[in-house]
Amino acid sequence: MTKYYLTTAIPYANAAPHIGTAIDYLYGDILLRYQLLRGKQAKLSIGTDEHGTKIEQKAAASGQTPQQLVDQLQPEFQRMRQALELNxxxxxxxxxxxxxxxxxxTQNIVNxxxxxxxxxxxxxxxxxxxxQAGVIxxxxxxxxxxxxxxxxxxxxxxxxxxxxxxxxSRPYEKLSEDNYYLAVSKFTDQLREFIRTAVVxxxxxxxxxxxxxxxxxxVSISRPADKLSWGVAVPGDPSQVMYVWIDALSNYLTVLGYxxxxxxxxxxxxxxEIVGKDILRFHAIVWPAMLLALGLPLPEKLMVHGFINVDGSKMSKSIGNVxxxxxxxxxxxxxxxxxxxxxxxxTFEDGDFSWDKFESAYNGELANDLGNLLARVIAxxxxxxGGNLSFVGDDNELKDQAETLLGNYKVAMDGLNLHDAVLAIMEYVHExxxxxxxxxxxxxxxxEDxxxxxxxxxxxxxxxxxGLLLVAKYLSPFLPDTAQQLHQAVGGDSVPETTSIIFPKKYxxxxSAKHD
Ligand SMILES: [Zn+2]
Known part of the structure; x- marks a missing residue:
């Protein structure tokens, strides 16, 4: 099997992408690069979920069509993808x-x-x-x-x-409406089996x-067209429009041409398939039910990540900690x-961001441990x-440590635990x-002699x-620029005349960190 297919959940496109989307992209890109390194013909799918009432309402409020609204937000998503240097x-x-x-x-990433x-x-x-399969x-x-x-x-x-x-803060309305339903209950046994084996x-x-x-x-999979007009029309029934599930979940297949x-x-x-914990339910229940009804095999793994808090609190515009x-x-x-x-x-739980923690990681681990290591070796x-990189013999006195790194890294990557994989590399940097x-x-x-x-x-x-070249190799899915810089510095016949400092210290x- 040389083909490898990774998907990221498609964010709802009623606002510029937030950090959750950046995490989806990042994890997808790391796994993509890792599989490409392993010689797989890997593809990563990304996208945006662009239908629904919220987009319709927001567009109406700003005097736009829903299509204009989602088109206008696309450059924001593109900017994020570019900034993250996705492959x-x-x-x-x-x-x-x-x-x-x-x-x-030819593309590694399809959108x-x-x-x-x-x-x-x-x-x-x-x-x-x-x-036709009798599940609607x-x-x-x-x-x-x-x-x-x-x-x-x-x-x-x-x-x-x-x-x-x-x-x-608005009252719930009592609604009664005709909906189409997907007979998910038919598949309970297979869904349980899927969840047991696929969810990570x-x-x-x-x-x-x-x-x-x-x-x-x-689950209800449609809405009356008079309540939801910005969506995919139900074939053969103009009174109904598809609700999010069939429309959005199908993206993982339609992007492949299905x-x-x-x-x-x-x-x-x-x-x-990479998903945030809030949407696992749909990806582990509704989505596989659809696939089973279509007679298609189920995804091998559902990789579930948590949310990012800031200084221990949920990120929110009202708190102003976004x-x-x-x-x-x-x-x-x-x-x-x-x-x-x-x-x-x-990787699998909620994480926390604070500028203090970030700068301490940056200055301590990246600038000191890694950047300084390279600078010292080069000097x-x-x-x-005299800058010459051809040494007599090809000794490696850290063979055991390299074996340990390789073992831990592979176990972590195969288990989709990106956190443990990168820590294995940093442990080796420490060595x-x-x-x-x-x-x-x-x-x-x-x-004297x-x-x-x-x-x-x-x-x-x-x-x-x-050792540095090994670090570059394993780090390349995670920090592609840094891996390249390490390689340029010590991967040739001699150290280049000028090498820039990687991760110059920043405060x-x-x-307060300056006084450490
Ligand atoms: Zn509400």
Whole structure:
């Protein structure tokens, strides 16, 4: 199997992308780069969910059409993708083009917008197939509804909040309407099995299994057209428009061309689908039910990440603690962003950001441990070897440590634990720093015996250069720029005349840290 397909959840495009979207992109890109390194023909899908009442309402409020609103937000998504230096494999403008103008064969990343006519056409074809499979039926739904949430709540949820939506401070309306339903309940046994085997981490799967203990519930998959007009029309029934599920979840297939005859079926099923914990339920229940009804295999893994808090609190506009990924990247560089959100955020749980923690990681781990390591090695190679990088013999006195790194890294990456993988690399960086102290090249350089001196220096610097190149290799999915800089510095015949400092120290937010 050389094909490898990764998907990211498509964010709702009623506002500029936030940090959650940046995390989806980042994790997707790291896994993409890792699989490409392993020689896989890997593809990553990204996109935007562009239909629904909220976009319709927001557009109306600003005197735009919904299409104009979502079109206008696209440059913001593009800016984020560019800033994160995703491995597109094609010009960014091509990634942003409509699906028909993208080139699946050459792009590493394919992008789908649910307002794309090709997506709409394919989603309608998917609906027809589901209908033919006998899993769609019409029924009347009665319940409490919040137009802000675009969702019904249960009687007990509505009562709990005194019949007022806590998120929108508006009373729930009692609605009765005709909806189409997807017969998810038919698949309860297969869904349980899927959740048991596919959800990473396991504890998230256990929470879901608890939810399914009385069986899966059928879900409403359409709305009356007079309540929701900005969406995909239900084929054969102009009175109904598709609700988010079929439309948005299908993106992972429509981006591959499904169900057109010539779809890229060799990329299905996805090896990994990356989702935030808030949307796991739909990806672990509704989505696999759709796939089972379509007779398609299920994704191998659902990788579930948590949320990012700021200084221990939920990020919110009203608190004013929203952190912009672009601000971090503009000030510290993209690799610093990529490092913090893998090394300092547990991959499967909620993480915390604060400028203090960020700067401490930047100045301590990136500037001191890694940047300073490279600077010292380069300075000594210039001093003791005139910058020459061809050492006699190919010694590596840190072979055991390299084995440990390799083992831990592989286990972590195979388990989708990006956090542990990057920590394994940093542990090895730590070993390299200790090795410098232990081998004390400045002492070796003072040895009287010239041949003994040279042999030992060759041994030490061969070890260090091998070590740095190993760091570059393993770091490349995570910090691609840094990996390249390490390679440029010590990967050739000699150290380049000029090498720039990687991760120069910066204290833009935490004044106190200067006195460490
Ligand atoms: Zn609401």
């Amino acid at each position: 597109f494999g094609a010009p960014l403008s091509q990634i942003g083009a409509e699906l028909a103008k993208q080139d699946f064969a 789908i917008r649910t307002s794309d006519p090709l997506h709409v056409k394919r989603v309608q074809a998917i609906w027809r197939r589901l209908d 039926y019409k029924s009347t739904y009665r319940g409490w509804y919040c137009a802000g949430c675009e969702a019904f709540v249960t009687e007990s949820e509505a009562r709990e909040h005194d019949f007022i939506c806590p998120d929108h 981490p396991e504890f998230r799967g256990k929470e879901l299994l608890e939810l399914l203990k009385d069986g899966a519930q059928d 169900p057109d005859e010539e779809w890229h079926d060799d990329y299905w099923p996805a090896q990994v 952190v912009s990924p672009l601000e971090i990247i503009d000030n510290y560089g993209v690799d610093a962003f990529r490092y913090y959100f893998t090394a300092h955020v547990p 000594m190679i210039r001093k003791y070897f 390299l720093n200790q090795y410098i102290e232990r081998s004390a090249p400045w002492q070796v350089a003072k040895l 010239k041949s003994e001196r040279q042999a030992r220096l060759d041994q030490v610097f061969s070890t260090l250069v091998n 833009l937010h935490s004044e």
